[in-house]
Amino acid sequence: MPALIELEEAYLRSKKDKEFLKELKYLQKNYIGRPTPLYFAKRLTEHLGGAKIYLKREDLAHTGAHKINNAVGQVLLAKRIGKQRVIAETGAGQHGVATSTAAALLGLKCDIYMGTEDMHRQALNVFRMRLLGAQVIEVPVGSKTLKDAINEALRDWTTNVRTTHYVLGTVFGPHPFPVMVRDFQSVIGRETRKQILKAEGKMPDYLIACVGGGSNAMGLFYEFLKEKTKMVGVEAGGKGIDSGQHAARFAGGSIGVFQGCKSYLLQDEDGNVLGTHSVSAGLDYASIGPEHPFLKDSGRVRYTYATDEEALLAFELLSYTEGIIPALESAHAIAEAIKLAPGLHKNETIIVNLSGRGDKDVQQVANIKGIKL
């Protein structure tokens, strides 16, 4: 608790600290490459024959995903409060890469926890992290995926709390993490708002984002909550809800308390956390950031899911219609756009958060298709 209180105080101070904000802004522009483009996907739009589809190109941010927005913010904060070391969990490897990158940039020691299963399906990112000077620590316990990596990172933080900051990668965990991560990610929505007004002269009709822990979705949605824009969060439907092999917390879970926050959780009747499945490591998680249930219950955001199969089709469709290979996580959001767009009018606009690029997934998709590289 003292560590969380210290973190909250430091974070609140940093929000008013002109020097901190100046440095963050400088790095966002010159290091991350912000603003990322809002791109009109003309060929995808024509192919689907309905609403105009725009892609917020977080895949073009440095390291290839939105995760860097939060990682740079938190590592900068860690350095300011005098920590010498940062740790992080990672599922798809994108947050691990982002944190390793930010640690290299700012000269802090970095250890990344990653489940054994995720290390296998994201071997390329494991090597990237090591190149960036981080140590990747295998987590061979439990389901050997993201939730177990978070458990291990929390255990490490408890042990080394005096010297170490835990860069939690999503809008989850104990306060202040959900708020802090949302704020660092909300640069996505702020840019998008300006860009769509310039391109279309009006607010978008729909926003779509995939939801694992939910940071790219919160980052895009937050700025638009007061507008009339409809919003859709897309969870991982895995092999279908009935199969039990999925990570759709709203469709298949119930309220629980897990890893420091109260939210929807995939759990059994005794309160033990269930295993999850998704083709995408970044969405393969048993719970969801606590602000999402709030947005669901208030009716502000609609939540749905895309199955592995639908995500894989979207992955291929975007690749050959637009020349953009999306991360399998982001492909879930594209899958929802594929369902939604044809039923909408040509004057309506959809913005999909393309949260990451798919280079890391190419090998795995080849394996699924039975192609040897």
Added chain:
Amino acid sequence: MAGDPSLEKTKELFLMLEQCGADIIELGVPFSDPLADGPTIQRAAERALKNNVTLKKVVSFVKDIRNVSLTPVILMTYFNPIYKYGISEFISDAATAGVDGIIIPDLPPEEADEIIKLSRKTNIDTIFLLAPTSTENRIKIVASASTGFIYYVSITGITGSNILFDGSMENQINAIRKYTDTPIAVGFGVSGPEDAREVAKMADGVIIGSAIVKKIHEEPATAKEFIKKLREAI
């Protein structure tokens, strides 16, 4: 850990601990994601979960053990199993079964109003944790929420870590005593009779978990002797 390797065996072990002179017996409730625990307790929980041991079963285990033993029993459980059980149902069942106290390592006192209120009514002790990093303000909050005893975590870390005797424990225990008369028991990292003896000099109680779980799992034949030595050291 209740249910490791089976609830029948846990009953035997419970009575053995009592015979060796344990004043209070802490029963671990298995959970899928034991955040505060090191590898020894994690594995014990995994084995117990494979045997389908649940919080409900542990509560009825306590009810059963009350026929043969009156040694105080404390449940150490994570919060989600209680939440899923229903807080008031759990406290009511636990009180009926004869549970004397609860430790919930992932529930800070700020979030525990309901549990504390219900526990007071049913005479179940609520034991909260303090750590080497706890500030004065934190000590005040935890001291006022705790009954029975205060659980002082000897190190920053997880169960089964190595204990460190560098004087900081004594300082922190003295700091806690300024705010409360509630007894202070020290746990996390007490690995054998030597550690237990050192801790007993400073604290009102010594809590030994991982070392006993490990011994029972790896060298069951010498476990009783080990526990007797721990008792003698205190």
